[in-house]
Amino acid sequence: MRIGVLAVQGDFIEHARVLRSIGVEPVEVRLPEHLAGLSGLILPGGESTTMRKLIDRWGLREPVLDLAASGAPLFGTCAGMILLATEIADGEEPVFPLIDVTVERNAFGRQLESFEGDLSVPVLGDGPVHGVFIRAPIIDRVGPDVDVLARLDDGRVVAVRQRNVLATAFHPELAGETRFHRLVATMAAEHDDPGEGSGRRPHPTRRTARQEP
Numbered sequence: 001m002r003i004g005v006l007a008v009q010g011d012f013i014e015h016a017r018v019l020r021s022i023g024v025e026p027v028e029v030r031l032p033e034h035l036a037g038l039s040g041l042i043l044p045g046g047e048s049t050t051m052r053k054l055i056d057r058w059g060l061r062e063p064v065l066d067l068a069a070s071g072a073p074l075f076g077t078c079a080g081m082i083l084l085a086t087e088i089a090d091g092e093e094p095v096f097p098l099i100d101v102t103v104e105r106n107a108f109g110r111q112l113e114s115f116e117g118d119l120s121v122p123v124l125g126d127g128p129v130h131g132v133f134i135r136a137p138i139i140d141r142v143g144p145d146v147d148v149l150a151r152l153d154d155g156r157v158v159a160v161r162q163r164n165v166l167a168t169a170f171h172p173e174l175a176g177e178t179r180f181h182r183l184v185a186t187m188a189a190e191h192d193d194p195g196e197g198s199g200r201r202p203h204p205t206r207r208t209a210r211q212e213p
Contacts, residue, residue: 010046
């Protein structure tokens, strides 16, 4: 299996390292032709404005949207979540409007306000997920078709999924956490062979959410 990592800017090397550690071949994506034959794509953390400019310079918008439309999983972390949002709070045009959320960039303040913490992410199992928040965005609004995967203790949403697209406000790849990448790999395998495993249940997180009181 080959999963791409958008490599125009940001911490794409760390994502590639995690993919290798779980037995997935990472592919650095800088041009549209690099998307050929991929089973999924990760959008890393970084500087979202710079990433936007480079995505447009190298003609990646439509090819990435086509990949998502095919059912292949996409996963964005931090700035990657901003790129995937349908609405950005400061009014900036969305890049890949695939998750029906409104995000506020740098919601926790400047670099000095960066922090780490453990989060409950039931779809990934009982153990806590350690997240690294670096100039992180936050989700202000969640659309009706979006599954909330994790919240902070104060209730603010920091991880979401809509169909085949996931996003986190934090960096699991910087915390030695592999479970989000394993989930993406599982989704990619189901995309490649939809008759296998839970590919017959395309929205397991939504089903779980609706069972809650």
